[in-house]
Amino acid sequence: MNGCTILVQPVLRASIMQRSFSLASQLAKRRGFSTNSEKIVASVLFERLPVVIPKIDPVVYAFQEFKFRWQQQYRRRYPDELLDKANARGKGDYQIDYVPAPRITEADKTNDRKSLQRALDRRLYLLLYGASIGAPDKKPVWHFPEKAYETEETLRKCAESALESVLGGLSHTYFVGNAPMAHMVVPPTETAQVPSLKRFFFKSQVIATNKFNIGKCEDFVWVTKDELMEYFPDQAEFFKKMIIS
Numbered sequence: 001m002n003g004c005t006i007l008v009q010p011v012l013r014a015s016i017m018q019r020s021f022s023l024a025s026q027l028a029k030r031r032g033f034s035t036n037s038e039k040i041v042a043s044v045l046f047e048r049l050p051v052v053i054p055k056i057d058p059v060v061y062a063f064q065e066f067k068f069r070w071q072q073q074y075r076r077r078y079p080d081e082l083l084d085k086a087n088a089r090g091k092g093d094y095q096i097d098y099v100p101a102p103r104i105t106e107a108d109k110t111n112d113r114k115s116l117q118r119a120l121d122r123r124l125y126l127l128l129y130g131a132s133i134g135a136p137d138k139k140p141v142w143h144f145p146e147k148a149y150e151t152e153e154t155l156r157k158c159a160e161s162a163l164e165s166v167l168g169g170l171s172h173t174y175f176v177g178n179a180p181m182a183h184m185v186v187p188p189t190e191t192a193q194v195p196s197l198k199r200f201f202f203k204s205q206v207i208a209t210n211k212f213n214i215g216k217c218e219d220f221v222w223v224t225k226d227e228l229m230e231y232f233p234d235q236a237e238f239f240k241k242m243i244i245s
Contacts, residue, residue: 039197040149041133042159045181045243046126046173048206048222052103054121113221116210122224123245127231128166129219134186134197140218142231144201155180159202166216172209175202182242184235201242 056064107118116124132143147162149155156178164170180200188196214220221231225243229236 039133039195040155041146041197041199042149042155042162042180043144043146043199043201044159044163045144045201045203046163046206047203048116048124050122051120052101055103113223113227116206116212116222118222119224124222124224125228125243126166126214127221127223127228128214128217129221130217134199146199154178155200156202159200159204163204166214167212168215172207172212173204174207175204177203182238184238 105117107115127142130140132141135141145162145166149158152158181203182201184199186197
């Protein structure tokens with residue numbers, strides 16, 4: 001009986017392991033995890049935050065004006081001596097007249113989309129023109145900085161490598177979080193022999209600079225959210241939901 005037990009146990013273990021592997025494969029397919037035939041790509045939504053405060057909507061401005069005038073009726077009355085001292089403060093040789101910078105720049109007037117000195121009250125996003133992963137017939141197309149996942153420790157590391165290869169460094173960038181903000185499943189096309197891929201988007205922001213030396217592409221642009229839709233008409237609905245601001 002002991003000999004039979006020794007022979008049966010390895011067979012049972014092999015059977016259990018085979019069933020577990022089959023169940024894991026089924027779960028991977030149901031949950032949409034990557035398989036050997038799929039390629040994982042990390043893309044970076046590289047944005048420049050607004051430089052100036054956006055103009056207030058006329059309706060919001062009217063409400064704020066009404067609120068201010070209403071609160072003035074119930075404001076606390078301070079002594080005139082205190083108000084005189086407050087008004088006198090700031091007067092002297094050190095006083096500097098503040099002149100606001102213009103909202104409309106030369107880049108706005110010429111529609112120079114290669115410059116970061118435009119649309120100062122909007123967010124700008126970097127797009128590249130050149131070879132892209134999954135592009136049919138390997139034709140140059142507009143795309144975000146990207147890299148196929150290989151042996152990186154994490155998917156974010158892959159995204160950092162993608163952006164670093166374009167900018168030459170990450171000293172003026174900040175990645176927001178470790179997890180992707182969205183993902184897109186690109187099915188294989190009938191005309192081109194391109195395998196399906198899953199594209200994960202990571203958000204990164206410009207820090208303390210207004211110029212980059214963009215490389216590894218034929219062309220590039222900095223565009224607003226509305227302008228970005230012109231470059232991706234087929235995926236416009238997806239990017240409208242992904243880019244909330």
